[in-house]
Amino acid sequence: xxxxxxxxxxxxxxxxxxxxxxxxxxxxxxxxxxxxxxxxxxxxxxxxxxxxxxxxxxxxxxxxxxxxxxxxxxxxxxxxxxxxxxxxxxxxxxxxxxxxxxxxxxxxxxxxxxxxxxxxxxxxxxxxxxxxxxxxxxxxxxxxxxxxxxxxxxxxxxxxxxxxxxxxxxxxxxxxxxxxxxxxxxxxxxxxxxxxxxxxxxxxxxx
Amino acid sequence: xxxxxxxxxxxxxxxxxxxxxxxxxxxxxxxxxxxxxxxxxxxxxxxxxxxxxxxxxxxxxxxxxxxxxxxxxxxxxxxxxxxxxxxxxxxxxxxxxxxxxxxxxxxxxxxxxxxxxxxxxxxxxxxxxxxxxxxxxxxxxxxxxxxxxxxxxxxxxxxxxxxxxxxxxxxxxxxxxxxxxxxxxxxxxxxxxxxxxxxxxxxxxxx
Numbered sequence: 001x002x003x004x005x006x007x008x009x010x011x012x013x014x015x016x017x018x019x020x021x022x023x024x025x026x027x028x029x030x031x032x033x034x035x036x037x038x039x040x041x042x043x044x045x046x047x048x049x050x051x052x053x054x055x056x057x058x059x060x061x062x063x064x065x066x067x068x069x070x071x072x073x074x075x076x077x078x079x080x081x082x083x084x085x086x087x088x089x090x091x092x093x094x095x096x097x098x099x100x101x102x103x104x105x106x107x108x109x110x111x112x113x114x115x116x117x118x119x120x121x122x123x124x125x126x127x128x129x130x131x132x133x134x135x136x137x138x139x140x141x142x143x144x145x146x147x148x149x150x151x152x153x154x155x156x157x158x159x160x161x162x163x164x165x166x167x168x169x170x171x172x173x174x175x176x177x178x179x180x181x182x183x184x185x186x187x188x189x190x191x192x193x194x195x196x197x198x199x200x201x202x203x204x205x206x207x
Numbered sequence: 208x209x210x211x212x213x214x215x216x217x218x219x220x221x222x223x224x225x226x227x228x229x230x231x232x233x234x235x236x237x238x239x240x241x242x243x244x245x246x247x248x249x250x251x252x253x254x255x256x257x258x259x260x261x262x263x264x265x266x267x268x269x270x271x272x273x274x275x276x277x278x279x280x281x282x283x284x285x286x287x288x289x290x291x292x293x294x295x296x297x298x299x300x301x302x303x304x305x306x307x308x309x310x311x312x313x314x315x316x317x318x319x320x321x322x323x324x325x326x327x328x329x330x331x332x333x334x335x336x337x338x339x340x341x342x343x344x345x346x347x348x349x350x351x352x353x354x355x356x357x358x359x360x361x362x363x364x365x366x367x368x369x370x371x372x373x374x375x376x377x378x379x380x381x382x383x384x385x386x387x388x389x390x391x392x393x394x395x396x397x398x399x400x401x402x403x404x405x406x407x408x409x410x411x412x413x414x
Contacts, residue, residue: 007320010344014370043368043393044251076287077398113214137217161250163221186250191284191398 060179081194123151133193136165159188267386288401330358340400343372366395
């Protein structure tokens with residue numbers, strides 16, 4: 001069988017196809033890099049319409065990445081999808097607390113999701129770069145904590161997927177005046193969230 | 208803010224919505240459990256049309272899971288998405304070699320993808336349950352190895368996503384007379400692949 005075996009060739013060709021098929025748009029080069037990477041990850045052109053990139057969001061994300069920020073993810077899947085080579089190159093770290101025993105215990109006792117308990121810990125630890133690909137409850141909780149002054153997010157990726165709360169959680173987080181990228185409506189996911197992080201990192205590492 | 212905080216309630220409600228919106232179908236109960244879980248993970252009803260569940264595939268997967276099989280995944284993301292509680296309950300294990308140093312080295316030397324090098328190791332180790340959510344090249348390689356008698360897959364989930372080779376890789380693997388579940392066309396992904404594994408496991412653990 002004859003097939004392309006070089007990963008960078010595969011990616012380059014994929015992006016060309018996406019560019020050709022996605023049709024006219026008014027994205028900046030940097031916005032386009034994000035949109036294309038999410039479509040690359042999902043094979044879903046719908047993301048062209050539902051990705052919301054707030055003015056100033058990319059600049060803020062790049063600033064934090066240059067400072068060697070700690071990235072918080074709501075799931076281990078999103079954590080896994082973030083390119084570790086680029087992350088190391090930027091001296092950034094990524095963490096996810098959702099599988100921690102103490103968090104599971106606390107969530108059970110309080111009748112809340114593990115994602116909610118986890119985001120509280122992240123806020124306490126002073127995380128500024130938040131990535132949500134799964135848990136609407138974590139996004140609601142981050143909004144609460146921010147309004148209470150207990151969390152100080154400087155950049156948020158809000159991409160929970162699903163049928164109960166996901167869409168609403170993104171509407172709610174957008175009410176905060178913070179640089180953010182969201183996926184509007186039901187769609188999103190850990191894969192989309194990680195793809196957004198990777199697209200941002202590559203703006204710095206692949207220059 | 209008022210929102211559902213119990214994960215099982217959220218899931219139950221989500222599945223009800225999916226059932227209501229997906230419209231008429233001719234899936235068996237077990238097939239439906241898989242289709243719904245993939246839609247739940249992606250918020251994409253398209254999966255109702257593109258999931259291919261071969262006759263006998265579910266029975267074969269459940270048999271392997273009951274035997275405490277080793278599940279091979281092509282990415283750490285798919286590995287992360289597989290429910291570890293259910294996995295432990297079934298005495299199954301999941302492994303992914305793609306990040307191993309020796310595999311990266313070998314792939315570089317031979318000018319192949321890490322996924323291809325990784326699937327060779329999995330075949331050598333006698334893995335029978337293969338899960339692909341990302342790498343078309345790994346699926347092509349598994350087909351080659353199987354035809355050469357070097358791999359003996361008993362069940363395959365073929366769900367690579369993408370624009371170069373993904374669709375073709377699934378067409379090729381379907382030519383093998385092996386129980387399998389695939390996502391036809393460009394769509395798929397590690398999240399979809401993990402959702403299929405979880406749906407299968409829950410048939411045994413959530414009875």
